[in-house]
Structure formats: structure tokens, C-alpha cells
Amino acid sequence: xxxxxxxxxxxxxxxxGTIDAIGRALSEYARLLDVHADADHNRSVFTLxxxxxxxxxxxxxxxxxxxxxxxLRRHEGAHPRVGAADVVPVVPIAPGDLERxxxxxxxxxxxxGELGLPVFRYGGxxxxxxxxxxxxxxxxxxxVDAGELAPDFGPSRLDPSAGAVLVGARRPLIAFNVNLAxxxxxxxxxxxxxxxxxxxxxxxxxxxxxxxxxxxxxxxSMNVEDWEAAALHDIVARIVEEADARGVVVIGxxxxxxxxxxxxAAAAGAMLRIDGFDASRVxxxxxxxx
Numbered sequence: 001x002x003x004x005x006x007x008x009x010x011x012x013x014x015x016x017g018t019i020d021a022i023g024r025a026l027s028e029y030a031r032l033l034d035v036h037a038d039a040d041h042n043r044s045v046f047t048l049x050x051x052x053x054x055x056x057x058x059x060x061x062x063x064x065x066x067x068x069x070x071x072l073r074r075h076e077g078a079h080p081r082v083g084a085a086d087v088v089p090v091v092p093i094a095p096g097d098l099e100r101x102x103x104x105x106x107x108x109x110x111x112x113g114e115l116g117l118p119v120f121r122y123g124g125x126x127x128x129x130x131x132x133x134x135x136x137x138x139x140x141x142x143x144v145d146a147g148e149l150a151p152d153f154g155p156s157r158l159d160p161s162a163g164a165v166l167v168g169a170r171r172p173l174i175a176f177n178v179n180l181a182x183x184x185x186x187x188x189x190x191x192x193x194x195x196x197x198x199x200x201x202x203x204x205x206x207x208x209x210x211x212x213x214x215x216x217x218x219x220x221s222m223n224v225e226d227w228e229a230a231a232l233h234d235i236v237a238r239i240v241e242e243a244d245a246r247g248v249v250v251i252g253x254x255x256x257x258x259x260x261x262x263x264x265a266a267a268a269g270a271m272l273r274i275d276g277f278d279a280s281r282v283x284x285x286x287x288x289x290x
């Protein structure tokens with residue numbers, strides 16, 4: 001049986017000691033595949049795999065470390081957030097394992113609630129992480145106090161320093177950013193509005209325009225939730241086109257965490273102009289099927 005994946009996002013991208021401590025907590029129970037820390041976002045994304053019981057133990061341990069070491073009251077960064085352990089997704093590697101992922105996410109949510117943190121289950125197009133992050137921790141608490149929302153587990157008050165935790169199960173997505181040589185964040189925001197799904201752009205694409213002053217660039221930051229419906233090379237081509245129209249130069253792109261092999265194969269096939277090229281034509285992937 002294939003393991004499940006998790007890609008938890010923690011609101012710390014600058015303090016190496018805290019990032020390492022979270023990584024050690026995860027590695028004690030699970031196989032840690034990747035760590036992506038960004039100082040401007042002030043956020044770190046960890047990619048790990050394990051069977052259900054070990055994955056739950058790893059995530060709960062890491063949330064505990066984040067609660068002890070991250071204080072949102074002193075946090076500043078480009079990426080929206082409502083928690084020290086901001087979002088904890090459980091992801092099926094095999095397409096038929098989504099129900100396994102949902103059951104595992106349920107257990108994670110219960111266990112994190114037992115730590116004394118409010119847990120909100122997210123899922124679906126209208127209740128993704130952005131639905132809860134709108135306005136930050138203060139607005140989320142106001143919505144809870146007004147009866148608009150209620151945590152699924154844990155207390156009804158956000159922790160003063162650790163906030164809340166968003167837990168869900170989802171299919172694999174690609175976190176992908178494109179950087180622009182500019183200090184005009186409005187250019188990035190206007191391009192993000194063009195490519196995102198809700199603006200009539202690519203299906204399943206969520207996009208923000210962010211200012212990254214430490215890096216000296218602005219960024220179109222994206223989650224590509226359906227890479228088969230919205231190919232990365234097509235998204236990049238559209239961003240280049242929109243940037244050119246605004247007199248802005250695209251200087252590079254960035255993958256956050258890992259990506260499905262099929263998405264890389266599709267991009268390679270398109271760039272090489274090979275008709276009918278897909279993951280089935282990649283030697284290593286065919287060998288894994290054997």
C-alpha cells in the first residue's frame with residue numbers, strides 16, 4: 001500500500017532553528033522529502049510521506065513544536081495566514097486513496113484539537129484555506145464570535161500566539177511562483193487576476209500578487225489545483241505575455257515542494273514539441289509500474 005503525503009505549511013521562513021525543529025519532529029515518524037523556506041513569505045512548506053498512524057504522529061508533533069516556537073503577534077510576511085501551523089493537508093499519492101486521506105485528516109484534526117488549538121476543516125472550491133484566511137486571525141475570530149463559523153475541533157478562541165490550524169484532504173496540487181523584475185506589486189496583482197480561475201483564467205488556479213522586498217522582486221504566487229486542466233507551460237506563457245504588455249520582465253519561476261511527474265512530463269513534451277508525450281513515455285515511471 002502506498003503511503004499518504006502531507007504538505008504542512010508553517011508560518012516561519014526565517015528562523016533556521018525553528019525550521020529545523022519542525023523538520024526533526026516530522027522526521028521522527030515520517031520520511032521528510034523536502035523543505036522549502038522563504039524569508040519574504042516568512043513561511044516554510046514541508047513535504048513528507050508515511051502510512052496513516054505515523055503521518056498523524058508526525059503532524060501532531062510538528063504542530064506542537066510550531067505552537068511553542070512561533071508567535072503570530074510578532075509575525076510579518078507576504079503570505080496570508082491564520083496559524084503558526086497554518087494549513088495541514090493530507091494528500092493521496094494514488095488517485096483511489098482520497099478516502100484514506102480524508103480519514104487520516106479527520107484523525108489529525110481531532111488530535112490537534114486535543115492540543116488546545118481550534119481546528120477548521122477545509123475542502124471544496126468555496127471553503128479552501130483562503131476562505132478562512134480572509135482578514136487574518138483577527139477576522140477569523142470575529143467570524144467565530146459572530147456565529148458565522150465554528151471550529152470543528154478544539155476551543156472557540158484562537159490561541160493568542162499560535163492562532164488556528166486548517167486541516168483537510170485534497171488531491172495533489174502544484175505550488176508554483178513566477179517572479180517579475182519589478183517593484184510594482186500592482187503589476188503582479190493584475191497578472192494574478194488574469195490567470196486565476198475566479199477571474200476567468202485557468203481552471204483550478206488560485207493566484208496572488210505579492211511583494212518580496214528581501215528578494216527585490218514581485219511575484220505571481222499560485223496553487224495549480226488541477227495540473228491536467230491547467231498546464232504549467234501554458235500558465236507561464238500567459239504570464240510572460242501579460243508581463244510584456246505591462247513592460248515587466250519575467251526573471252524566473254519557482255516550484256514550492258514537489259510536483260507530480262505527469263505535470264513535468266507534459267511540460268517537457270510541450271517544450272520539445274513531441275506529439276502525444278506523457279508520463280507513460282518516461283523510462284523511470286514505466287519501471288515503477290512494473
